Every structure is written in C-alpha cells, then in structure tokens.
Amino acid sequence: MRVTQTLGAQSSIPAAREITTKPRRSDQVFRFIVTAGGMSSLVILGLIAFFLSLKGFSVLREEQWSFLTESRWEVLQDGEGKIESSTFGIGAMLVGTFIGAFIAIIVGVPIAVLSALYLTFYARGPVKKFLISVIDLMAAFPSLLFGFWAFIVFMASAEYWAKLINKYLGFIPLFDVPAPFFERSPFIAGLVLAVMIIPIVTAISREVFDQTPLDRIQAAYALGASKLAMIRAVVIPYGRGGIVGGAMLGLGRAMGETVAVYTVLNVVYQINWQILFGAGGNVASLILLKFGEAGPDEVDALMAAGLVLFLLTLTVNALSDVLINRFGKKGR
C-alpha cells in the first residue's frame, strides 16, 4: 500500500487488487454453512441407523438370524408380571411385507406405465394438464385416506375378484384357501398398495417418457411407424431403466407402508402363502400393532424390526436410484 498521497493534486492510480482464486471470508463462511446443511441428510440417515441399532442390538444379539426367520413374537410372564422368557422373530411379517409389495408391483406397474403412455402420447391440451395435476394430487394423499377408503369401499370389489380367482384358479396352491374367508387378505392389501403406488410410478414413468428425444420419435414416424411401433422401437428402450427404477421406488414405498396395510390386513402370526386367505403380515403394521402394549424389552425388539425395515427400504431405494440414473438415458 504505497499510495497514501491521494489527497494531493495529482490523482494517483490505486494499487492493483490482489488477484486470487481464494474465496473471500464471507464466501468461506457461506460455503461452510451450506455444506454443513447439505450434510444433514447424511447425518440424519446415519443417526437413524445408529440409534435403531443401539436400541435393537440386545434383541438382535440374543435372537441372531432367527430374528429374521422365526415367526413367533411372544413374551411369557410369570405370576408377578415379570418377564420369564421372550421370543422375537419377524419371519412371517417379512414374508408378508414381500408378498404385499410384489402384488402391488405386479398389478400397479403395468397400469401405471399404460397411463403414463396415455398421458404422454395420447392426451392433449387442457385434458392432459388436468389429468397430470389430478394424478400428482393423488400421490400426495395420505395413507390414512387410502386405508379407510379401502376398508369401507374397496374391500367389497376386491373380495369379488378374490372369490373369482379362487373359483377358477383355485387348483394353483397360491390361490387356494383353507377356509372361505376372503376379507382382509394379503391380496386385498396388495391391491390397496397398488392403488397407492400407481400415481407415483405414473409420475416417474411420464417424466422418463417426456425425455425421449423428439427427433427419434419423429424419425420413427417418418419411417412409417404406427404409434405402437414407435413406442416399442424408441420410447421403451429409452425409458426402460426409468420404468424399472420407478417400479423399485414404488416397491420401497409399498414395503414401508403402515397405516393403510394395518387398516386393511388381518395381521396374523404365521407365514401365509395363500394370498387370498384373510391372514397376513407386514413389518410396519407389526410395529404399530405391538407398540401400544409393549414393555421396554419388547420396544427394543420393535426397534430391531424398524432397523430391518429401514435397511430394506434403503437398499431398494439405492437400487432404484442407480437404475434411474444409469439406464435412464439410453435408447436406439
């Protein structure tokens, strides 16, 4: 800083500003705060995994792998209400979770993809806009609403289908029932989950279809392709990864669903492969069911169940993310 005689008659040249790539102090603070905020998701997910394992550890150590394979959830008490022995296993609930989620995927994804095709390639103008908003709105409906609607309105129709399937396909063990009790079955719970994931999968598929390059679509039309041929040659190869990723996202949502399944499903502690029969399970609804009367030991077991559910949905979500990003942008 040599320039000090600026008050003199001759104006002088100010000193050259130091040129540097180093950010200013204010920017350093800003960057630090924003980066810290950006880490929040990492911190929260880490805390969830850590604290659920901390609470669930004792139960997991005691039960080891049988926590995942056993299907008993018993706390035996002696005369004074002290706990004598307890067995915790979520095998049946885990199987039930998978059954419900897979039914949801098998029923929901084709419908969602077809309606996404309709929205992208058939609907036009204000109708298209309206339908898109309605489906987005449906994706924001709370699961409570789906659950009670299913219980009051949807159950009757779903039961009709269950009886029909049982009548004509009953020779397949999957569709057989030990007793004619079709209400509150895993099948119906799966259909409700399908209704819940359809708007989500539709929204994602529609976004993927929208990204199909227009020049390829028009090239296909110019070569004389019909809409079906164009979709098969251009849209589906381009959007396959996105569809699978969207389906996985729906799978994760269906696995973690609590309230709707709890309302519709008859939670019974046995592994039930006969999907039309009114007995099933779901890890999330188990937690809700057992939480009310749970003692401290049992709460720890519920934490362990929550940890399993958390890791399961995290894995499914990770897979869906990889699929959407890696295979989302390919095509002929």
Place this chain on the structure above:
Amino acid sequence: MTQSAIPTPQTPWAVSPQQRIATGSLIALGAILAGIVVKTTGLSGKLGFAVSFFFFAALLIFIQQLRLRDLAAAKDSLLNSFALLGITLTLIPIASIVSTVVIRGYGGISFGIFTEDMTQASVNDPVDSGGLLHALLGTLIIVGVALIISFPIGLLTALYLTEIRGTLTRPIKFLVQAMSGVPSIVAGLFILSILIIPVTQEQTGLMASLALCILMIPTIARTAEEMLLLIPNELREAGVALGATQWRAVAGVVVPAARSGLVTAIILGVARVIGETAPLLLVSGGADALNLNPTSGAMGSLPFYIWKAFLTGGTQEAYARAWGGMLVLLVLIVSLFVLARYFSGRRVN
C-alpha cells in the same frame, strides 16, 4: 362448378363421420355382448360387466382395424385401448376416494366441530357434541414447527446441490433420495429411540414435529433444487460480474428470483406430512384436550383424531366423525395443492 386453380386442403387420413359412427356402434355392440355375458355366465355385477365390456370393445375395434387396414394398425388400436384402460383404472380410485370422503364426510361437518374439543365428548356421541378444534390446531402447530426446522435444512441442501456443486453433490443427491424413502413409522421409531426413551420420557407435539421433519426435508430439498435449477445461469453470472461475492449473489439474486418456487417447495412439503399418521401414533401422545404448547404434554392432531374415531368407535356416529375429519384433511391438502400450482405457475420476473 369449374375446378378452381387452388385446391382446398384435403385431410384424407382424418376420421370421417361414417367411421365415427362405425366405431361408436362397435362399442355399443361390445356393451350388448358384455350384457349377454353377464346374464349367462358366472361373471356378475358392475365389475364383471366392465371387464367383459372392455374385452369385447377392444376385440371388435381390433377386428375392424384389421379388416379396414392391416395388422399393424390393428395392434396399434389395441395399444390405444389398453392405454385408455390404464388411465381409467388410475382415475377410478381417485374419483371413488374423493366422492366417498365428500359424501360421507358431509354429515360430520358442522360449525360446532371447529369450536370445541373432545374433552366433554366420546367418539360415539352424536356429531353435534365435541369437535376437532384441538386436532386442527394441533396439526397446524406440529406441521408449523416441523416447517420451521425443515425449511432451512432443505434449502441449504438444495443450495449445496445447485450453487456449490462440490464433490459430494452426487452422494448427497442420492442420500436425499434415500431419505425420501424412509418409511414414516421408522421416523417415529427413530425419535422414540433418540429422544423420548432416553431423554424426555414424554410424548409431545415437538417430538411429532421432529419426526415429521425427517419426512419433510427430502421433499423440500428436492423441490427447492428443481426450482433453483430453473433460475437462468445468466442471473448468477450477472451478479458475480457486478462484483458480488457468491454469498451476495445467492442471497440477493438467486434466492429472491426463486421465491415463488421456494413457496411451492414449502407447500408441497407441508402437503406431504399433513396427513402422516404412523409417526404421530408413536410420538405425539394424541390428547383430546386443546393443548397449544408443543413442548409439554400430549398434543392432538387431525390424523390421530380420525384414527381414534375410526378404530375405537364402531358406531355410525364415530364413523361420521372420522369421515368429517377426513373431509377437513382432504380440503386442507387440496387447497395446499392448488396454492402450489398457483405459485409454481408464476414465471420468474
């Protein structure tokens, strides 16, 4: 009439009235055939009719296209039919849900339910006694506190993803995505395991807010990120070129420009959690009395109110109460959604 020099534009591929009539009559024929099937076979009721109607209509149109044109066109018409079927199957539940809630909830709505709580009434009392004031205010407080905590975190995450773009952008994007898939009951269990059991030993509204934050942050972060990405890069460059530091450019240019987008993010975040039930069942306590203090004592909320009336009641009055609460909740969600559309529709100026 002599032939004019300039021929009028022709559209020979356009659907002629005769074709329209032919297609219409085929669909009508499909309906008749479906009626016959329902009368004569095991299929019955409206559902059976709908299925066989779709089957016959699609088949008849397929055959018509096959006769008039060729196999490719016929297959194309089949895809058309199936796409229509898909969108119909998607829309039927939403129409059914909305109409059910409106029809059944209408009876449970009166002015009184907005001025009273449930301290003097049980769920099985007539709908006139008691109300959902405590639940409505409880939901507003719980969601409001959750919003105050989540919005800064969500915005910072979005700013990291759009403005800083450090080496961790990709992993953080993934983590936000993973966080949005956390089941709501796990969020409740987490708050239970980290705060309620070891520290406070009390179920309060604040705990419910914290549980909802876990579900709200990813929604806000992702929407805010999308909205910030819409801000043209020229605005950022102009800010920096005028000598602003990055902090000044973001705080003075980017964020104000994205204001309406950020409002959308807030609204969508609120809509995501306002009907969330499972975590509230675990951590909020669910009081019947009005409680305006989130830091102590159990707090009621709309989802808890509906849940309680539905599961513990069993009488017509309890159901009417539950559906009335559901209608209030649905109206809240729909108006939030319309607001979000309005704000996200406004252009950057």
